[in-house]
Structure formats: C-alpha cells, structure tokens
Amino acid sequence: MAAPSLKKIAYHTLQQGKTLAGLAHKELSTKLMEVFAPGATPGNFPINQDLIKEVRRSMENLENIDWREAEAGVYPKSQLFEAPWLEWAKKYPLVWLDMPQTWQRRKKNKTREIPKIVNEEDYPEYYLQNFHHQTDGYLSDHSAEIYDLQVEILFNGTADSMRRRVLSPLKRGLKKYLYKGSKKIKVLDIATGTGRTLQQIQSALPQVELYGLDLSGSYLKQASKYLSSRSGDLVQLTKGNAEKMPYASASFQALTCVFLFHELPRDARQNVLNECFRLLEPGGILVLADSIQIEDSPKFTPIMENFHKIFHEPYYRDYIVDNINLRLEKSGFSSITSESHFMTKVWKANKPV
Numbered sequence: 001m002a003a004p005s006l007k008k009i010a011y012h013t014l015q016q017g018k019t020l021a022g023l024a025h026k027e028l029s030t031k032l033m034e035v036f037a038p039g040a041t042p043g044n045f046p047i048n049q050d051l052i053k054e055v056r057r058s059m060e061n062l063e064n065i066d067w068r069e070a071e072a073g074v075y076p077k078s079q080l081f082e083a084p085w086l087e088w089a090k091k092y093p094l095v096w097l098d099m100p101q102t103w104q105r106r107k108k109n110k111t112r113e114i115p116k117i118v119n120e121e122d123y124p125e126y127y128l129q130n131f132h133h134q135t136d137g138y139l140s141d142h143s144a145e146i147y148d149l150q151v152e153i154l155f156n157g158t159a160d161s162m163r164r165r166v167l168s169p170l171k172r173g174l175k176k177y178l179y180k181g182s183k184k185i186k187v188l189d190i191a192t193g194t195g196r197t198l199q200q201i202q203s204a205l206p207q208v209e210l211y212g213l214d215l216s217g218s219y220l221k222q223a224s225k226y227l228s229s230r231s232g233d234l235v236q237l238t239k240g241n242a243e244k245m246p247y248a249s250a251s252f253q254a255l256t257c258v259f260l261f262h263e264l265p266r267d268a269r270q271n272v273l274n275e276c277f278r279l280l281e282p283g284g285i286l287v288l289a290d291s292i293q294i295e296d297s298p299k300f301t302p303i304m305e306n307f308h309k310i311f312h313e314p315y316y317r318d319y320i321v322d323n324i325n326l327r328l329e330k331s332g333f334s335s336i337t338s339e340s341h342f343m344t345k346v347w348k349a350n351k352p353v
C-alpha cells in the first residue's frame with residue numbers, strides 16, 4: 001500500500017484537531033452549565049463503549065469518503081481545508097458569551113424568545129422558535145454570526161464534510177446537462193443559511209448559475225458576506241419560504257437542501273417537496289441532506305434521542321421516523337435513492353421526463 005501523501009496527513013490531522021477541540025469545548029461547557037445552571041442539564045441516554053466505537057468508525061468512514069471524492073475530482077482538495085479560521089477565532093468568545101443565555105432558556109424551557117422587532121406575521125408559526133435554544137432563533141445578525149462555529153462544534157468539525165456529500169449525487173445528476181453545454185444550468189440551494197453548501201457547489205461546479213433561498217434575512221446577509229469573500233460568480237440570494245418559493249415552475253435543473261427537514265413539521269416537509277417538484281424541469285434532480293433516521297441507523301438511536309433532549313428541536317423526533325421516500329413519491333419524484341454518512345442521510349430523486 002502506498003504511503004499517504006502529505007496533504008492527506010494534513011487533512012487527517014486537521015480533522016482530528018477539530019474533533020478534539022469540539023469535544024473539549026463540549027466537556028468544558030457542560031461542566032460550567034452544571035455549576036451555573038444546574039437544572040439545565042438534561043438526563044441523557046447513556047452512550048456505551050460499543051456505540052462510541054461505532055461513532056469513531058463512522059467518522060473515519062466520512063473522512064475517507066471525503067478524501068476519496070476530492071482525489072477523484074468531485075471537488076478541489078482545497079475544499080477539505082475551507083474554513084475562515086481568523087473569523088472563527090474572533091467569533092469564538094461570542095459563542096462563550098452567548099452560552100449563559102442559552103442555559104437559562106434551556107433551564108426555564110423558554111423556546112419562543114424572538115427579537116421584538118420581528119414582524120411575526122412574516123413567518124410561519126413553527127419558525128418563530130429558539131431552535132437549539134439559540135439566542136434570537138434564526139432571526140438576528142448575532143445568531144447568524146455565530147451559527148457556523150456552533151455547528152462545527154456540535155458536529156466535532158464534520159459539518160462541512162457531511163454537507164459535501166450532496167456534491168457527488170448532484171454532479172452525477174447534472175452530467176447530462178453538462179455534456180450538452182447549451183443553456184445555462186441553474187441550481188438552487190434551499191434553506192441555504194450562511195451559504196456553506198453554496199460555496200461548496202460553486203467550487204465543484206463553477207460553470208453553474210447559483211441561487212440560494214432562506215427565510216432569514218440575517219443568515220442571507222452572512223451568506224452574502226461569506227460568498228463574496230470567496231472566488232466565483234455572483235450568487236443570487238432571495239428571502240422566502242421554502243413552502244412557497246418565489247421562482248417560476250420548471251426553472252431549475254437541480255435543487256439542494258441541507259439540514260432543513262428536521263426543523264419542519266410534517267405538513268411543511270411535504271409542502272417543500274411539492275414545491276421542489278414544481279421548480280424542477282422534467283429530468284431535473286433534487287439532492288436532500290439531513291439527519292440520519294432510526295430505520296437505517298438504529299444503533300445511533302441514543303444519539304438521536306439525546307439530540308432531541310439536549311437541544312430544542314421540536315420536530316426532530318417526528319422527523320427521524322418520517323418516511324421521506326414516500327413523501328418524495330407523493331410529490332411525483334422517481335428514481336429515489338438514499339445513503340447515510342456519519343450523522344447525515346442524503347437522498348437523490350428525479351423529476352420524471
């Protein structure tokens with residue numbers, strides 16, 4: 001077997017470093033929470049040694065596929081090192097400063113503390129909550145500023161590797177359009193948040209015209225800042241509800257949607273899929289990524305249950321048992337496949353020609 005290249009060693013070291021930093025942060029913050037907000041500590045499901053081994057194996061598999069797909073040219077290797085370190089270092093103290101408020105919200109079970117200036121009529125009722133107990137929900141610049149770092153910590157540095165799993169099915173699905181090379185290929189990332197998936201698509205498919213949609217103006221501002229600091233064409237960002245998107249029917253060749261569905265009630269999940277079907281041209285492809293589900297990852301059930309217990313995620317429990325395949329079929333999609341990578345499940349579905 002050939003020795004691993006320096007770049008692979010660097011990537012492995014980076015991932016290990018991120019994992020250790022994430023674990024250390026969580027260990028310390030849990031200890032502090034126990035001291036300063038004792039009632040906020042939830043009674044977790046125990047994670048036994050076998051499960052810890054399984055988690056390690058699963059993270060290793062994720063790292064391996066991430067490396068292999070970069071080597072195969074699905075995306076540039078530079079993506080593996082894509083992180084605004086300086087900015088994150090500046091924001092890390094903000095994450096700590098925000099924590100006492102989060103603990104209090106958790107302790108007092110306050111889950112609807114949304115900024116007063118928000119006009120509640122502009123949003124669906126299910127959106128006006130402090131998902132993850134985060135300050136202001138998705139509705140402030142402060143929340144948007146620290147979101148990426150919070151997610152990196154939550155997933156021990158694997159968030160971007162999990163998001164990247166949409167790129168291979170997306171590229172395969174777009175192959176027929178790429179060969180034709182005639183008209184411009186349009187791809188929309190739904191619930192784009194701070195734009196990390198858009199940046200990944202841009203680096204893997206620089207020739208496509210990119211669009212991003214989200215309900216949060218603050219998160220879109222953050223996405224705009226992030227994307228304009230990277231190379232690539234202008235991305236068109238729009239504020240809107242994924243249940244009723246402001247685009248013409250059949251106007252996209254591909255859609256992606258990452259980490260939205262677990263934060264939606266059932267009806268909204270179906271509405272979004274119906275909208276996705278409407279927006280795609282016949283032959284177009286949808287790539288969906290979200291949390292793993294109990295059916296295909298039963299060993300990870302205690303982790304999923306703990307996620308639901310620790311963080312305010314009101315629709316997660318329903319999501320992990322929801323039959324998304326059936327929902328995709330109900331909307332009209334065909335050729336549906338799915339695969340799981342660490343904590344993320346990725347679906348690919350086609351709009352029939």
Ligand SMILES: C[S@@+](CC[C@H](N)C(=O)[O-])C[C@H]1O[C@@H](n2cnc3c(N)ncnc32)[C@H](O)[C@@H]1O
Pocket residue numbers: 124127138151163190191192193194195196197213214215216219240241242243257258259260263
């Ligand atoms: C967990 S975050 C995921 C963001 C991003 N895709 C990522 O990978 O980090 C969920 C995002 O969905 C957005 N969102 C929630 N409900 C929405 C809806 N009905 N329509 C559009 N965006 C929505 C939120 O504003 C937030 O940015």
